[in-house]
Amino acid sequence: MFFSVRTLSVFAFIAATFATPALANSNQTTSQTQSKYPDKGQITKIFNFLGDGNYTAFLSYVAPEVSWTIMGTHPLAGQYPTRTLFTTDALERLGNTFVVGQEASPKLVRVIGGGEEEWSVQQLHALGKCKNGLVFDNTYAWVTRWNTDGIIVEADAYLDSTLIQQAITENESIEHKYTDLRNTSMIGPVGLNCKAE
Numbered sequence: 001m002f003f004s005v006r007t008l009s010v011f012a013f014i015a016a017t018f019a020t021p022a023l024a025n026s027n028q029t030t031s032q033t034q035s036k037y038p039d040k041g042q043i044t045k046i047f048n049f050l051g052d053g054n055y056t057a058f059l060s061y062v063a064p065e066v067s068w069t070i071m072g073t074h075p076l077a078g079q080y081p082t083r084t085l086f087t088t089d090a091l092e093r094l095g096n097t098f099v100v101g102q103e104a105s106p107k108l109v110r111v112i113g114g115g116e117e118e119w120s121v122q123q124l125h126a127l128g129k130c131k132n133g134l135v136f137d138n139t140y141a142w143v144t145r146w147n148t149d150g151i152i153v154e155a156d157a158y159l160d161s162t163l164i165q166q167a168i169t170e171n172e173s174i175e176h177k178y179t180d181l182r183n184t185s186m187i188g189p190v191g192l193n194c195k196a197e
């Protein structure tokens with residue numbers, strides 16, 4: 001992660017956009033290459049959407065039924081069984097801790113794998129500022145499994161637990177309503193409104 005998330009309404013829009021999955025990207029990612037899975041160039045293009053803050057474009061390359069696991073010991077750690085839950089319960093929660101205009105945009109540093117390999121690793125760097133002034137400087141990696149249509153179907157995210165914990169516990173708004181629907185949570189602290197149901 002993470003995130004140049006601007007407002008809650010951005011996510012309302014994203015949620016609406018993906019209510020009916022329409023992933024017409026298959027040919028976009030596969031027609032230009034002979035490789036079975038997206039190659040480094042295609043992965044770079046997809047991840048550059050994140051760096052630009054274009055979450056709608058990036059998330060169109062994530063399967064609705066993705067299994068997204070955030071590693072570590074912090075309020076966002078755990079396994080998210082769908083793209084919607086990952087978006088609302090992880091991206092949105094963290095996005096809300098940033099100062100508007102100083103959100104942490106994830107810049108791609110390096111891609112490892114892809115092409116003939118089902119899995120790839122994306123090293124990322126995000127720099128932003130939280131509402132309480134905390135500088136959010138996170139170097140991290142997403143390990144992703146692709147299908148042959150060029151869509152992410154599984155991901156393991158490795159990141160700075162202490163920084164995420166601090167960002168959430170020091171900046172999460174008490175007004176922000178949140179219901180935790182993760183299948184499993186890692187051992188660690190929970191956020192302000194983290195309610196397992």
Ligand SMILES: *[C@@H]1O[C@H](CO)[C@@H](O)[C@H](O)[C@H]1NC(C)=O
Nearest residue numbers: 023024025026027028030031
């Ligand atoms: C993708 O390409 C195949 C083969 O050219 C074509 O049959 C199919 O309709 C295309 N799909 C989309 C979504 O454009």
Ligand SMILES: *[C@@H]1O[C@H](CO)[C@@H](O)[C@H](O)[C@H]1NC(C)=O
Nearest residue numbers: 049052053054055056057058
């Ligand atoms: C996001 O990327 C898509 C695909 O390239 C593009 O059509 C759209 O205009 C972009 N949205 C923004 C807000 O830049």
Ligand SMILES: *[C@@H]1O[C@H](CO)[C@@H](O)[C@H](O)[C@H]1NC(C)=O
Nearest residue numbers: 067079080081082182183184
């Ligand atoms: C997680 O929970 C969802 C919704 O209850 C369920 O569909 C999915 O199979 C679960 N995944 C795992 C790995 O338990």
Ligand SMILES: CC(=O)N[C@H]1CO[C@H](CO)[C@@H](O)[C@@H]1O
Nearest residue numbers: 131132169170171172173192
């Ligand atoms: C839990 C907590 O202290 N949250 C704070 C995060 O930062 C904003 C902006 O400074 C405060 O309004 C919250 O109270």
